[in-house]
Amino acid sequence: MIKIIPYEKKYMTPMFNLILETIKKYNKSDFTKAGYNYYTHFYDITRNRNHLEESIQSNDICYVAIDGNKVVGVVRGSKGYCSNLFVDSRYHGK
Numbered sequence: 001m002i003k004i005i006p007y008e009k010k011y012m013t014p015m016f017n018l019i020l021e022t023i024k025k026y027n028k029s030d031f032t033k034a035g036y037n038y039y040t041h042f043y044d045i046t047r048n049r050n051h052l053e054e055s056i057q058s059n060d061i062c063y064v065a066i067d068g069n070k071v072v073g074v075v076r077g078s079k080g081y082c083s084n085l086f087v088d089s090r091y092h093g094k
Contacts, residue, residue, distance in 0.1 A: 002072065002094060007062035014071040015064055016045040016052055022086045059083065067091070 007015070020043040028036055042048060056062055056076070065073030065087070073087040 002065055002067045002091065004063050004065050004073075007056065007064055007074075007076075011064045011066075011071050012052070012056070013045050015074045016043050018071055018074060018088060019043045019084060019086050020045075022089075026089070065091070 020040060023036075023039055023043065031039065043052070045052060058078075059076045060078040062076045063074070064071050071088075072091045074084060075082060076084040
């Protein structure tokens with residue numbers, strides 16, 4: 001059963017891995033080469049953990065969708081603004 005819950009730090013790595021994998025698989029054509037390189041570096045938790053932690057703390061809203069212990073979606077933002085909305089492709093429409 002899929003649940004949408006407030007973000008907890010234990011979900012940080014799988015959350016950003018989902019974002020990075022989605023960008024690489026589905027969003028590459030949405031960016032210039034420089035933009036693609038910027039975002040794939042920015043969301044790479046192995047290279048950018050400290051900045052990503054700061055980024056989460058600056059969001060008023062951060063929820064993850066989980067199926068068991070697996071992160072299958074994420075929404076982040078602030079009041080009136082959605083900065084990220086990513087869903088594992090196997091969970092689209094569910």
